[in-house]
Amino acid sequence: METFELLLHGFSVALQPTNLMWALVGSVLGTAIGILPGIGPALTIALLLPVTTALAPTSAFIMFAGILYGAMYGGSTTSILLNTPGEAGSMMTALEGNKMARAGRGAAALATAAIGSFVAGTIATLALTFAAPAVAELAFYFKPTDYFAITALAFCSVAVVMGTSRTRGFVSLFLGIAIGVIGIDAMTGQPRLTFGNMQLLRGIALTVVLVSLFAVGEILYVASRYRSTPGVMAPIKGQLWMTKQDFARSWKPWLRGTAIGFPMGALPGSGSEIPTMLSYTLERKLTKYPEEFGKGAIEGVAGPEAANNAAAAGILVPLLTLGLPTSATAAVLLAAFQNYGLQPGPFLFTSNPALIWGLIASLYVGNVMLLVLNLPLVGIWVQLLRIPRPQLYAGILVFAMIGVWGLAGSWMDLTIMLVVGLAGYVMRVYDFPIAPVLIGLILGPMAETQLRTALAAGQGNPLVLVSTPLSAIFITLAVLLLALPILLKRLRANA
Amino acid sequence: MSTDERNTTEGGSPAAAPASPKPYWIGIGLMAMGAVWLYAGFGLPQGARYAAVGPGLFVTLAGGGLLILGAILVLQIWRGETFEAQDAEDADGSTKMDKRAFLTALVAVALPIVTMGPLGMPFTATLSFVLVANAFGSRRWWLDLICGAILACAAWFLFNQLGLQLGRFFPPLGV
Structure with a gap:
C-alpha cells in the first residue's frame, strides 16, 4: 500500500498547473517529432538538454516523458497514412495499417493505434508503478560486481540484438566505449587520450555524439540518397470510427501486445523493434481472419502499436531502478539525470521521491493528454508533413548546430560534430547500428568504475567478478547471448 | 567472441x-x-x-x-x-550516391568550425540552412536565405533568453 500512497503523492506533483503545462508541451512536441521525419525522441531530448538546465528537474522529466510517449503516438500516424515508419518500432504498424488506410479504413486504423497505445501505455505504467519499487528494493543489495555484470550483460545484448551482425553491433559498442574513455579519468584524475588538448579534458559529451550521429549523420545520408518523390498520403476517409467488430478484434491484441512489450522493453537491446515484431507474428498466428493479413488486418495494427507503447514504459524500469539505459532514448534520459547531478538507481527512490513518483504519475496524465491530442486532431497533425523536406532538414541542422555550440561554445565540439557526423553517415551506408554507440558511451564509464571498484575490493583477483550468485548468472547470460543471433534470424525469417 | x-x-x-x-x-x-x-x-x-x-x-x-x-x-x-x-x-x-548533394551538405556541417566563432551563430546557421536546402534540391535560394535568416535569428534570441550561451549576434560588428 505504500506504493499507492507514493503514487498519490506523485499525482499531487504531476497535477500542479506548471507540471501539467510541461506534460502538455512534451506531448505536443513528442507527437510532432514522431510525425516529422529525420528527428526522433532521443535527438529532441538531447537538443533540449542545455535549455532545461533552468528548469526544475521534475518539470523537465515530465516534459521528456511526454516526448517519449508522444513520439510513439506520432510515429504510428505516419506509418498508417504514409507507409513511412519513422522508427523501427512502427515498421509492423505500417505493414497492415497502410493497407487499411488505402482500403478506406484509415480512421479505424488510427483509432485502434491510438486507443491501443493508450491502453498499453496505461497498463504498462501501472506495471512500472509496482515493478520499479520492487526492483529498486532489490538493487539496494547490488555490489559493484553485480553492477559490472549487469552492464556487461547490457553491452552484450545491445551489441547482439541491435545490429545486422554481431561484429557490427560490437563495433558500434566499442566505438562508444572508446569515445567514453576520452577525458580525465574520474578515479585518478589522469588525462586519457586528450593528446594534450585542453578542450578534450572534460571528455566528449553524449549530446554532441548523439546529435552528430542522429541529426548530422541522417542529413548527410538522406541528402546523398534523397528520394524526392515523397510517399502518397492515404486520405482519412470512410467510416470515421471503429465498428463494434473492430473493437472486438482489437482488445485482445492490445492486451497481448502490452504483455509482450513491457517486459521486452525492460530488457537491454530489444528496444521497440523486437516486441512489435513478436506481437505481429503472434497476432497473425492467433487471428480468425488469416486471409486478411497482408491486406489490412486490424489485429496487425492493434497488437504492435500496444507493444510499442508498452515497451516505452518498459525501458523506464531498468533506467529508474538501476540507472541502466536499454535504448538510445534511455541513454539520453540518463544523461539528463546526470546533468542535474542525479544518479538514477535505488537511492533516487528514497532521496527524491517527488521526482520519481511525479514522473511516473505524469505518465498516466500524459497518456490521457496524448489520446485527446491524437484521436480528434490527427487531421491537424498530418499537416506537419507539408513542411517541404529541403527546409525541414536545413532546420534540423540549425537546431543541431545550436545544440552543440550552446553546450560550451567550443569549436572542438563543432569539429567532433563533423567527424562523428561523417561516421554516422558511413554507419548508415554500411548498416552499422547507431544506438550501441550511445549505450557504450554512457555505460562505459559506469562499467569501468564498477569494474575497478570490484577488482580493488577483490585485490585484483578477476574471479571476484563472478563471486556473487547474481554476477555469475548475469555473466553466464551475457555469454549465452552471443548465441542469440541464430534464434533471431529464425524469428526474422518467420515474420 | x-x-x-x-x-x-x-x-x-x-x-x-x-x-x-x-x-x-x-x-x-x-x-x-x-x-x-x-x-x-x-x-x-x-x-x-x-x-x-x-x-x-x-x-x-x-x-x-x-x-x-x-x-x-x-x-x-x-x-x-x-x-x-x-x-x-x-x-x-x-x-546511387548523389556526390554533389552529399558534399554540399558536408560543407554545411563543416562551415560552423570556421565561421561560428568569428562571424557568430545567426550568420553561420543562415548559411548552413541555405546549403542544406540546396543539397536537398531547393533552387529558390533567395527564399531559403530569408527563411534561414528568420529561423536562425529567432532561434538565437529564443535560446539566449533560455540561458544558452550562443555568443554574440554578429561579432564583426561587435553586437
Whole structure:
C-alpha cells in the first residue's frame, strides 16, 4: 500500500498547473517529432538538454516523458497514412495499417493505434508503478560486481540484438566505449587520450555524439540518397470510427501486445523493434481472419502499436531502478539525470521521491493528454508533413548546430560534430547500428568504475567478478547471448 | 567472441547500390583506431597504488576490442559479407550516391568550425540552412536565405533568453 500512497503523492506533483503545462508541451512536441521525419525522441531530448538546465528537474522529466510517449503516438500516424515508419518500432504498424488506410479504413486504423497505445501505455505504467519499487528494493543489495555484470550483460545484448551482425553491433559498442574513455579519468584524475588538448579534458559529451550521429549523420545520408518523390498520403476517409467488430478484434491484441512489450522493453537491446515484431507474428498466428493479413488486418495494427507503447514504459524500469539505459532514448534520459547531478538507481527512490513518483504519475496524465491530442486532431497533425523536406532538414541542422555550440561554445565540439557526423553517415551506408554507440558511451564509464571498484575490493583477483550468485548468472547470460543471433534470424525469417 | 558465421545472404538486388562492395577501409580504420587507443592505454598506469586496476586498463580493453573487431571485419569482408545501405524515411538505400548533394551538405556541417566563432551563430546557421536546402534540391535560394535568416535569428534570441550561451549576434560588428 505504500506504493499507492507514493503514487498519490506523485499525482499531487504531476497535477500542479506548471507540471501539467510541461506534460502538455512534451506531448505536443513528442507527437510532432514522431510525425516529422529525420528527428526522433532521443535527438529532441538531447537538443533540449542545455535549455532545461533552468528548469526544475521534475518539470523537465515530465516534459521528456511526454516526448517519449508522444513520439510513439506520432510515429504510428505516419506509418498508417504514409507507409513511412519513422522508427523501427512502427515498421509492423505500417505493414497492415497502410493497407487499411488505402482500403478506406484509415480512421479505424488510427483509432485502434491510438486507443491501443493508450491502453498499453496505461497498463504498462501501472506495471512500472509496482515493478520499479520492487526492483529498486532489490538493487539496494547490488555490489559493484553485480553492477559490472549487469552492464556487461547490457553491452552484450545491445551489441547482439541491435545490429545486422554481431561484429557490427560490437563495433558500434566499442566505438562508444572508446569515445567514453576520452577525458580525465574520474578515479585518478589522469588525462586519457586528450593528446594534450585542453578542450578534450572534460571528455566528449553524449549530446554532441548523439546529435552528430542522429541529426548530422541522417542529413548527410538522406541528402546523398534523397528520394524526392515523397510517399502518397492515404486520405482519412470512410467510416470515421471503429465498428463494434473492430473493437472486438482489437482488445485482445492490445492486451497481448502490452504483455509482450513491457517486459521486452525492460530488457537491454530489444528496444521497440523486437516486441512489435513478436506481437505481429503472434497476432497473425492467433487471428480468425488469416486471409486478411497482408491486406489490412486490424489485429496487425492493434497488437504492435500496444507493444510499442508498452515497451516505452518498459525501458523506464531498468533506467529508474538501476540507472541502466536499454535504448538510445534511455541513454539520453540518463544523461539528463546526470546533468542535474542525479544518479538514477535505488537511492533516487528514497532521496527524491517527488521526482520519481511525479514522473511516473505524469505518465498516466500524459497518456490521457496524448489520446485527446491524437484521436480528434490527427487531421491537424498530418499537416506537419507539408513542411517541404529541403527546409525541414536545413532546420534540423540549425537546431543541431545550436545544440552543440550552446553546450560550451567550443569549436572542438563543432569539429567532433563533423567527424562523428561523417561516421554516422558511413554507419548508415554500411548498416552499422547507431544506438550501441550511445549505450557504450554512457555505460562505459559506469562499467569501468564498477569494474575497478570490484577488482580493488577483490585485490585484483578477476574471479571476484563472478563471486556473487547474481554476477555469475548475469555473466553466464551475457555469454549465452552471443548465441542469440541464430534464434533471431529464425524469428526474422518467420515474420 | 566468435566470428560471425553468417553465410552471405544473396539479398542485394541487382539495383542495389554498388557502394564499394568491399569496404576493407572500415576494418583497417577500426584497427588503426584500436592501435591508437592501445598505445595510449599502455602509456597509462595499468595498476594504481590503491585500486587494483589503473586508468589504463579500460583504454587498453577498448583499443584491443577495436583492433580485434577491425580484423574480424576485414576477414568477413574478404569472405564476402554484404553491406546494404539502410533505408530512411526520405532516403532510398538502393539508389546511387548523389556526390554533389552529399558534399554540399558536408560543407554545411563543416562551415560552423570556421565561421561560428568569428562571424557568430545567426550568420553561420543562415548559411548552413541555405546549403542544406540546396543539397536537398531547393533552387529558390533567395527564399531559403530569408527563411534561414528568420529561423536562425529567432532561434538565437529564443535560446539566449533560455540561458544558452550562443555568443554574440554578429561579432564583426561587435553586437
